[in-house]
Amino acid sequence: MSNMSRTAGRHFLQIPGPTNVPDRILRAIDRPTIDHRGPDFGALGRRLFAGLKPVFKCSGPVIVYPASGTGAWEAALVNTLSPGDRVLMSETGHFATLWRGLAEKLGLKPDFLPGDWRHGADAEAIAARLGEDKAHEIRAVCVVHNETSTGCTSDIAAVRKAIDEAGHPALLMVDTISSLASIDYRHDEWGVDVTVAGSQKGLMLPPGLSFNAVSEKALDAHRTAGLPRAYWDWTAMLKANETGYFPHTPATNLLYGLAEAIDMLQEEGLDRVFARHDRHAEATRRAVGAWGLEVLCLDPDRYSSSLTAVLMPEGESADRFRRIVLDAFDMSLGSGLGKLADRVFRIGHLGDFNDLSLAGTLAGVEMGLALAGVPHEKGGTQAAMDYLAEEARAAVKETA
Ligand SMILES: *Cc1c(COP(=O)(O)O)cnc(C)c1O
Numbered sequence: 001m002s003n004m005s006r007t008a009g010r011h012f013l014q015i016p017g018p019t020n021v022p023d024r025i026l027r028a029i030d031r032p033t034i035d036h037r038g039p040d041f042g043a044l045g046r047r048l049f050a051g052l053k054p055v056f057k058c059s060g061p062v063i064v065y066p067a068s069g070t071g072a073w074e075a076a077l078v079n080t081l082s083p084g085d086r087v088l089m090s091e092t093g094h095f096a097t098l099w100r101g102l103a104e105k106l107g108l109k110p111d112f113l114p115g116d117w118r119h120g121a122d123a124e125a126i127a128a129r130l131g132e133d134k135a136h137e138i139r140a141v142c143v144v145h146n147e148t149s150t151g152c153t154s155d156i157a158a159v160r161k162a163i164d165e166a167g168h169p170a171l172l173m174v175d176t177i178s179s180l181a182s183i184d185y186r187h188d189e190w191g192v193d194v195t196v197a198g199s200q201k202g203l204m205l206p207p208g209l210s211f212n213a214v215s216e217k218a219l220d221a222h223r224t225a226g227l228p229r230a231y232w233d234w235t236a237m238l239k240a241n242e243t244g245y246f247p248h249t250p251a252t253n254l255l256y257g258l259a260e261a262i263d264m265l266q267e268e269g270l271d272r273v274f275a276r277h278d279r280h281a282e283a284t285r286r287a288v289g290a291w292g293l294e295v296l297c298l299d300p301d302r303y304s305s306s307l308t309a310v311l312m313p314e315g316e317s318a319d320r321f322r323r324i325v326l327d328a329f330d331m332s333l334g335s336g337l338g339k340l341a342d343r344v345f346r347i348g349h350l351g352d353f354n355d356l357s358l359a360g361t362l363a364g365v366e367m368g369l370a371l372a373g374v375p376h377e378k379g380g381t382q383a384a385m386d387y388l389a390e391e392a393r394a395a396v397k398e399t400a
Contacts, residue, residue: 017201019351045244069198082226287380
């Protein structure tokens with residue numbers, strides 16, 4: 001990186017992942033790499049495999065891959081399905097579309113329930129499609145819990161109910177890459193068979209780790225699944241994991257960071273982590289409303305607490321606006337993805353983030369709107385601050 005012009009202070013990485021990595025995690029990673037077959041590693045591995053379960057709210061195994069989230073998508077499919085299997089997927093946005101594309105490349109046959117990229121997955125449509133499938137050819141239902149391209153969540157409990165009411169045996173697979181450790185998620189309670197997650201969003205780590213949390217039913221499907229698998233094979237992983245080890249060289253230093261992240265989540269308490277994300281999302285929406293701009297998600301029950309996608313006024317370029325914010329204020333905002341390119345910008349408010357980081361983020365957006373000449377009302381940041389102050393006052397009262 002060039003040092004020709006130094007930028008003072010921390011960069012504001014307000015894309016919805018990777019998120020700002022806290023100093024504690026950076027320090028944890030900055031330690032010597034150890035022998036991954038030695039005794040110290042086994043202790044670390046055992047601690048991690050146990051410590052991940054409360055984060056996923058699962059009792060079965062959590063498999064850890066040195067891979068981005070896309071790898072864990074592939075792992076979920078190749079470990080449980082066979083060539084030509086039908087899978088039911090919901091078009092919630094760009095990430096759901098990418099997962100479908102991956103399924104097709106693997107030789108699966110996705111049914112893609114259409115969506116408008118402004119709502120979560122439609123549980124009724126899923127129920128209807130499963131109801132038509134009397135021969136039970138659909139082997140899995142795949143849903144993105146938090147669609148990072150739109151800022152809409154999907155109601156996973158409702159999807160579970162739809163599958164149960166249809167009396168359908170399909171597996172339920174859920175992508176929680178941008179919701180785990182930010183938005184309440186319950187692998188066991190919601191009867192999820194494979195939960196897919198990644199390190200670089202709510203878990204506050206750098207990119208490079210991804211996860212499959214696996215149910216008994218998924219393990220049963222694994223035994224007879226016919227898609228070719230080698231690197232992603234759960235059997236080899238689970239066997240080595242029993243004693244805290246991996247069948248290949250793990251991402252040792254990222255695992256140091258993961259242990260630290262689990263400690264941090266435990267110290268804060270998951271419920272408080274979720275409440276913090278809810279508060280920052282609400283404050284952000286109040287700012288967007290006061291600016292006179294539109295939140296992309298149209299269903300208030302399904303607003304994302306980890307990011308907010310904001311529609312640009314007609315004729316305004318979101319990418320030009322983001323570039324102005326980056327140049328002037330050293331802040332990265334998320335771009336519009338797929339068919340939303342240049343139409344929306346996304347404010348990430350997940351991970352290691354507090355009220356003042358949000359106030360700074362929103363101030364940067366508001367100043368950027370003025371600099372870019374985007375039509376808007378002033379006062380969004382103030383509206384968010386008023387709300388945050390109210391919430392802080394209520395919290396002080398509670399503890400008094
Ligand atoms: C980020 C993200 C992905 C992609 O993960 P990579 O780590 O980029 O492979 C998939 N799904 C969702 C919902 C995401 O937010």
